[in-house]
Amino acid sequence: MIEVRNLSKVYTTKKGTVTGVDAVSLKINKGEVFGIVGYSGAGKSSLLRCLNLLEKPTSGQVLINGVELTALSNRELRSQRLKIGMIFQHFHLVSSKTVFENVSFALKAARKSSKEIEARVTELLGLVGLSDKRDVYPSQLSGGQKQRVGIARALANNPAVLLCDEATSALDPGTTKAILGLLKEINKKLGLTIVLITHEMEVVKEICDRMAVMQDGKIVEEGNVYEIFSNPTQPLTQQFISTVLQFDLPPHLLENPAGTIIKIQFKGSIAEESVVSDVFQKFKVRGNILHGKIEYIQEIPLGIFVMELIGEQSEIAKAINYITERTKSLEVIHHAA
Incomplete structure (x- = not known):
């Protein structure tokens, strides 16, 4: 054209x-x-x-x-x-x-x-x-x-x-x-x-x-x-x-986290699935959602969540692997000291 x-x-x-x-x-x-x-x-x-x-x-x-x-x-x-x-x-x-x-x-x-x-x-x-x-x-x-x-x-x-x-x-x-x-x-x-x-x-x-x-x-x-x-x-x-999708966490959240802070991106239909709640049922971890947002682009969902996983390191590692397999998009922002 x-x-x-x-x-x-x-x-x-x-x-x-x-x-x-x-x-x-x-x-x-x-x-x-x-x-x-x-x-x-x-x-x-x-x-x-x-x-x-x-x-x-x-x-x-x-x-x-x-x-x-x-x-x-x-x-x-x-x-x-x-x-x-x-x-x-x-x-x-x-x-x-x-x-x-x-x-x-x-x-x-x-x-x-x-x-x-x-x-x-x-x-x-x-x-x-x-x-x-x-x-x-x-x-x-x-x-x-x-x-x-x-x-x-x-x-x-x-x-x-x-x-x-x-x-x-x-x-x-x-x-x-x-x-x-x-x-x-x-x-x-x-x-x-x-x-x-x-x-x-x-x-x-x-x-x-x-x-x-x-x-x-x-x-x-x-x-x-x-x-x-x-x-x-x-x-x-x-x-x-x-300017639309990302966000900066307040610095104090990264100073002394109790667990591992991760950022997850949910693309397409996976954004409408119960990935996070499945993690809490399958692994011995607790979680705090620090920030989250879902946008609809061309009527397709795109979500970004930042959360803190708390528990034994071995269980956190299993949870991270599980989320990574499900979403194909996970970034570890900060590990607890």
């Missing part, structure tokens, strides 16, 4: 050249939600804007549905851009125009008739839940409502691809969840391919099928969201995942 081949974007500044995107190659499948994660300056916004050539790549190719955008004339590119919608962090609505007029802008640019515009805008405002706001101005809307207008505007010309440039970063958590739910609904209902950039792993966890992590203009890790959350291989990815 979307293919990026050896793409680079170099900016020329007064201090010299800056590489925003560095030889990136990427494939995004039709109908999936793909997240691009990175801190500020990682190159994710530059890469996203290269997908519709708002930023012209310095080198490399961008193909959407087999059409090489980087080889098109300006007129041909304008035509192809009608198939690529885009929503922005700060909405970019025209303050002097009503909701209806903001959404109809792209349709007028595509030379649609008044009748077509009326029907399409009415349909879109119903889709995003703003039918009662068609004649109000952006200043009368909340942040979430403004973003819904932006989504409706981006969908006006029935695009095959929707690009989201930090679409929820300016919103509060509750509104963010509602907007992500709307994007997920649109993805399923319309079969849209959605590409979003973010620095928030909660956003990726909530909506994405696959993801890529960027650093210094390069993709350092890429794959299925669940697999990356459950087994991140790169330090930067581990750092991002820690």
